[in-house]
Amino acid sequence: DAGVTQSPTHLIKTRGQHVTLRCSPISGHKSVSWYQQVLGQGPQFIFQYYEKEERGRGNFPDRFSARQFPNYSSELNVNALLLGDSALYLCASSGLRQGDRNEQFFGPGTRLTVL
Amino acid sequence: GDSVTQMEGPVTLSEEAFLTINCTYTATGYPSLFWYVQYPGEGLQLLLKATKADDKGSNKGFEATYRKETTSFHLEKGSVQVSDSAVYFCALMAPEGYGGSQGNLIFGKGTKLSVKP
Numbered sequence: 001d002a003g004v005t006q007s008p009t010h011l012i013k014t015r016g017q018h019v020t021l022r023c024s025p026i027s028g029h030k031s032v033s034w035y036q037q038v039l040g041q042g043p044q045f046i047f048q049y050y051e052k053e054e055r056g057r058g059n060f061p062d063r064f065s066a067r068q069f070p071n072y073s074s075e076l077n078v079n080a081l082l083l084g085d086s087a088l089y090l091c092a093s094s095g096l097r098q099g100d101r102n103e104q105f106f107g108p109g110t111r112l113t114v115l
Numbered sequence: 116g117d118s119v120t121q122m123e124g125p126v127t128l129s130e131e132a133f134l135t136i137n138c139t140y141t142a143t144g145y146p147s148l149f150w151y152v153q154y155p156g157e158g159l160q161l162l163l164k165a166t167k168a169d170d171k172g173s174n175k176g177f178e179a180t181y182r183k184e185t186t187s188f189h190l191e192k193g194s195v196q197v198s199d200s201a202v203y204f205c206a207l208m209a210p211e212g213y214g215g216s217q218g219n220l221i222f223g224k225g226t227k228l229s230v231k232p
Contacts, residue, residue: 004158031218033218033219033220035220040224040225041224042119042204042206042222042223042224042225043204043220043222044222045219045220048218048219050218055218056219090158092159103161103164104220105161106151106159106160107158108157108158109157109158
């Protein structure tokens with residue numbers, strides 16, 4: 001089975017632009033979470049979606065938004081990009097069963113560079 | 116709020132040396148605890164986990180024991196290999212019914228391990 005996939009792999013934007021990052025979860029997983037990993041730091045939680053509804057939001061400005069589609073794939077949107085938004089953006093999916101619910105499987109990430 | 120503190124790196128060891136990476140946490144209730152590994156240029160891979168006190172998670176020769184009394188989840192390996200060179204992250208997730216990090220992972224800052232032949 002395919003793991004979590006993310007696109008694009010790399011992205012270069014300039015300040016003020018907006019960006020859309022995409023994620024497809026593991027087949028059968030209904031929950032998707034987004035994390036931002038700045039170089040040299042641990043990932044920071046941005047959003048979690050379950051069954052197309054927002055279940056949690058981290059401490060990020062309103063420039064960050066996300067949504068989940070009927071097929072459980074997800075998009076992360078960032079508006080008015082700042083230099084500080086340069087990071088690796090990680091998507092993780094979680095399964096349905098009680099024992100799986102708290103195990104998150106990560107994709108390879110999208111490396112965003114803001115110039 | 117919930118938090119994870121892990122020893123700062125980098126940690127440099129010779130092949131076959133013993134590895135310990137310390138991790139302590141602050142959380143309400145009984146969180147689930149995880150170690151993730153990140154190889155250069157890649158995303159995160161789950162290395163091991165423990166969901167209740169005194170559980171021992173183990174995988175690929177690595178192990179960690181959930182210590183409620185010391186709020187710790189230290190990662191150990193008896194004999195490291197060059198291929199273990201990576202960044203290791205300790206993380207927690209609050210259980211259902213609690214606030215804080217419920218449903219999402221709280222990570223430490225990571226510890227970079229370099230193993231020399």
